[in-house]
Amino acid sequence: MHSPEQSQLLMESTEPALTICARGLSRRFGNHLAVKPLDLDVRRGEVLGLLGPNGAGKTTTMQMLTGNLAPTAGAIRICDIDLLENPVMAKARIGYLPETPPLYKELTVVEYLRLAARLHKVPRAECSGAVNSAMARCGLTDTGRKLIGTLSKGFQQRVGIAQAIVHDPDVIILDEPTVGLDPNQILEIRALIRELGDKRSVILSTHILPEVEAICTRVQIMHHGEIVFSDTIAGLRDFQSGRMVSVTLQRPPAIDTLRDIPGVAAVEAVGEGRFRLQFAAGADPTSTLINRASDGDWGLQQLTPTQSSLEDVFVRLTKKEPVA
Amino acid sequence: MIFVIAGKELRSLFASPLAWLVLTVVQVILGYGFLKRLDDFLQIQSQLAQLASPPGVTELIAAPNFATAAAVFLFAIPLLAMRMIAEERRNQTLTFLLSAPVSTTEIVIGKYLGLMFFLSIIISLVVIMPLTLAAHTHLDFGMLATLTLALLLLAAGFAAVSLYASSLTAHPMAAALIGFGILLAMLFAGEATGDSLRARGWHVAAAFTQVFTPLKNFEPLGRGVVDSYAITCSVLLATGFIIMAIRRLDSQRLRG
Numbered sequence: 001m002h003s004p005e006q007s008q009l010l011m012e013s014t015e016p017a018l019t020i021c022a023r024g025l026s027r028r029f030g031n032h033l034a035v036k037p038l039d040l041d042v043r044r045g046e047v048l049g050l051l052g053p054n055g056a057g058k059t060t061t062m063q064m065l066t067g068n069l070a071p072t073a074g075a076i077r078i079c080d081i082d083l084l085e086n087p088v089m090a091k092a093r094i095g096y097l098p099e100t101p102p103l104y105k106e107l108t109v110v111e112y113l114r115l116a117a118r119l120h121k122v123p124r125a126e127c128s129g130a131v132n133s134a135m136a137r138c139g140l141t142d143t144g145r146k147l148i149g150t151l152s153k154g155f156q157q158r159v160g161i162a163q164a165i166v167h168d169p170d171v172i173i174l175d176e177p178t179v180g181l182d183p184n185q186i187l188e189i190r191a192l193i194r195e196l197g198d199k200r201s202v203i204l205s206t207h208i209l210p211e212v213e214a215i216c217t218r219v220q221i222m223h224h225g226e227i228v229f230s231d232t233i234a235g236l237r238d239f240q241s242g243r244m245v246s247v248t249l250q251r252p253p254a255i256d257t258l259r260d261i262p263g264v265a266a267v268e269a270v271g272e273g274r275f276r277l278q279f280a281a282g283a284d285p286t287s288t289l290i291n292r293a294s295d296g297d298w299g300l301q302q303l304t305p306t307q308s309s310l311e312d313v314f315v316r317l318t319k320k321e322p323v324a
Numbered sequence: 325m326i327f328v329i330a331g332k333e334l335r336s337l338f339a340s341p342l343a344w345l346v347l348t349v350v351q352v353i354l355g356y357g358f359l360k361r362l363d364d365f366l367q368i369q370s371q372l373a374q375l376a377s378p379p380g381v382t383e384l385i386a387a388p389n390f391a392t393a394a395a396v397f398l399f400a401i402p403l404l405a406m407r408m409i410a411e412e413r414r415n416q417t418l419t420f421l422l423s424a425p426v427s428t429t430e431i432v433i434g435k436y437l438g439l440m441f442f443l444s445i446i447i448s449l450v451v452i453m454p455l456t457l458a459a460h461t462h463l464d465f466g467m468l469a470t471l472t473l474a475l476l477l478l479a480a481g482f483a484a485v486s487l488y489a490s491s492l493t494a495h496p497m498a499a500a501l502i503g504f505g506i507l508l509a510m511l512f513a514g515e516a517t518g519d520s521l522r523a524r525g526w527h528v529a530a531a532f533t534q535v536f537t538p539l540k541n542f543e544p545l546g547r548g549v550v551d552s553y554a555i556t557c558s559v560l561l562a563t564g565f566i567i568m569a570i571r572r573l574d575s576q577r578l579r580g
Contacts, residue, residue: 066423070578092425102420104332106339118328119424163420 016044017079019093020065025074027060034060035225037074042172042218047197049216050205053314058205058226059099062175065203066096072283079170092121096168099176101160105149109140109159112148113166122169134166137192154185161189165196172196173205178211190215209313212236221317226266228317239313244306245286249273250299261285261292276306325426329434330441333408337442340407346400350446351391357392358453361385382464382471386454387546390471393450394542397475397482398511402503404442405486408435409573410499418576428573436487436566443479450475467548474545475547477558481538484565489570510536531563535560 002177020042027035035057042048050058063069065076067087076083076090079206083090104112113131122130135141138158142150148159157180164172177193178186193215196202206212212219212233221229231239250273256277258267263285266278279285286303293300337343365384371380412418421431451472454463489503490496514537521530534540535557542558543553 004469068419068422068577088425088427090425091423094423096419096423098416098419098423102415102417104336104417104420105415106336111335115328116420116424119325119421119426121325121425276523 006033016046018042018077019044020203021077022065025064025076026072027057027064027069028072031215033225035064035071037060038227040065040220040227042171042201042203044201045198046218047193047202047204047216047221049212050203050222051207051209051212051219052205052222053207059175060225061222062096062098062173062203062205066094066173067091068098069097087240091127092167093170095164095167095172097160097164097174097177099179101156102158102163103148103159105246106147108145108147109135109151109162111143113162115165116163120169122167123216130166130168134162137165137189137195138162154181157181157185157189161192170200172200172202176205176207178206178208182275184212189247221313223314223317229313239323244279245277245289246270246302246306247275247277247300248288248302249275249293250301251297253296253298257292258294261288263288273301325430326434326437329421329431330427330438332357333435333438334441336407337404337438342407343404343442346404347446350396350400351449353396354389354393354450355452358385358389361388362457380464381457381461382454382467386463386468387471389453390450390475390546393447393475394478394539397479398507399504400446401439401443401479401482402486402489402500402507403504405439405483405490406496406500407490408439408487409490409569410493410496413494414496423578428577429570432487432491432570432573436483439483439487440480443483444476447472447475447479448528464548468547470545470550473555474542477545477555477562478538478542481541481558481561481565484562484569485510488565488569488572491569507538511539514538515540537566565569 018041020040022038022040024037025035025040026033026037032324037164038061040048052058060069064071065078065083067083067090068270070084078090079093081093083088104115107115110131113134114127117127117130118124135144138161140155140158140162143155146154146214151159153188158175161174161177164174174193178189181189190211193202193204197215197217204215215234216233218232219229220227229239231235252273252275255267255275258277263283264277265280268276268278270276277289290300290303292298364387365381404490410419412421422428426434451468454468457463485506486499486503489506490499492502493499514533518530518533518537521527521533531553534553538558538561541551541554541561544554
């Protein structure tokens with residue numbers, strides 16, 4: 001949703017390599033179409049947030065991108081390697097943290113990460129170095145000798161992330177990486193993901209809107225197996241803010257007068273001269289509203305853009321535009 | 325890659341009390357049987373000496389001990405193999421292996437080799453027991469070799485069946501029961517089916533049925549007779565069930 005100038009700029013700058021490229025990806029479970037045909041592109045240095053309510057198809061999409069689930073239709077290329085034709089080569093480029101971290105509780109952290117490195121074809125001589133740097137990155141340096149089963153949920157999650165990055169993959173796919181962590185741990189993990197996203201491509205799924213704003217460079221919102229919104233974070237902010245304002249008027253006119261302002265899609269009276277105005281898509285009638293307020297002597301006291309929550313965004317995206 | 329997975333399986337086996345328990349129980353049963361037969365042998369030794377060609381130590385002590393081991397394997401192997409795929413599925417750690425750049429073939433064969441290595445430890449204990457007598461008597465090393473091969477092939481078949489059973493479900497106990505069920509079914513129905521097919525004159529079908537009679541294939545080698553058809557059948561049984569386990573794991577990716 002960027003302006004033409006911005007698009008021009010993006011086109012002209014040398015674009016980083018495309019690391020994930022999915023075309024017409026879909027998945028059917030019996031009669032249920034869990035993921036409708038979707039396209040997905042991620043470049044190096046991008047952190048893509050897959051946002052959506054439970055059951056939107058985020059996990060299914062990620063399972064397909066990591067080769068854990070065969071798509072019903074469509075093609076996936078990882079770093080220009082076809083995942084379906086050459087899965088072993090393509091999988092070596094991917095680090096994946098599923099919703100439940102796949103941990104062997106009877107192994108120690110070092111044993112487990114060493115196994116992850118060996119399975120991902122890290123040469124034997126480089127294993128120790130890879131394991132140490134992954135542990136340092138995820139704050140696991142002091143827990144190396146402990147059995148994974150004895151670690152707390154937060155540390156287990158870190159081990160899960162460590163196994164996804166131990167082989168220095170080009171593509172990192174994290175399914176709800178911050179679920180079940182305490183606020184401090186969430187901040188640490190977010191910082192780690194941002195750092196990882198500098199040189200690699202990261203896809204993460206979540207149903208927390210602020211998380212996407214905090215980490216991601218781009219966002220795709222899924223609902224009922226469809227991508228209903230796909231833009232940069234700036235685009236998401238535009239979409240959220242300015243779309244809804246709350247107005248306080250000392251001498252409010254009839255509610256229909258407000259409704260008649262061009263560009264206003266819906267008006268809701270909150271009481272005591274306060275109204276919530278919903279703007280139509282792409283329109284910004286704020287100045288018209290101010291002019292009318294001064295012309296009609298409505299006594300405008302307050303005009304605040306409302307930050308909408310994820311719920312609002314979903315409602316707006318999925319229930320289409322409310323008709324005035 | 326196969327050996328990385330095999331090593332991991334072996335470590336997981338030894339990390340669980342089950343493996344140690346199985347090792348202990350098997351050793352107690354076999355050790356008792358061995359000493360009992362040795363005792364019996366010493367008592368009847370003088371009578372045996374009067375026979376024209378008396379059976380040797382290997383035939384009277386080692387061979388029955390290997391047969392006991394075969395019977396113990398019928399229970400032990402489904403128990404040892406039950407966790408290999410079923411528990412990984414239940415703990416959702418199978419994703420770890422499936423997302424790694426290894427094929428399902430490598431995963432299954434790696435797991436199989438890990439199990440076979442563990443079983444070779446048990447088998448080597450069975451072999452060591454008669455070998456302790458070597459200093460004081462004459463052993464039939466040829467027969468000891470065929471006995472070892474017989475037990476190894478039997479374990480290979482049982483392990484493949486049990487691994488396949490583990491690939492069918494997400495519940496280790498169910499996997500053990502399925503594995504045990506398939507082995508028992510082969511034990512009871514396999515030979516009877518073969519005999520009835522032979523009685524009707526369908527010799528090709530009867531010969532084919534022999535693949536599914538692991539104990540019948542154990543028998544000739546257990547007597548010291550190298551029966552190449554029985555060996556082939558044992559290898560076929562193991563290979564067949566390994567391929568089925570691989571296909572089963574592959575289909576998980578397709579079905580979800």
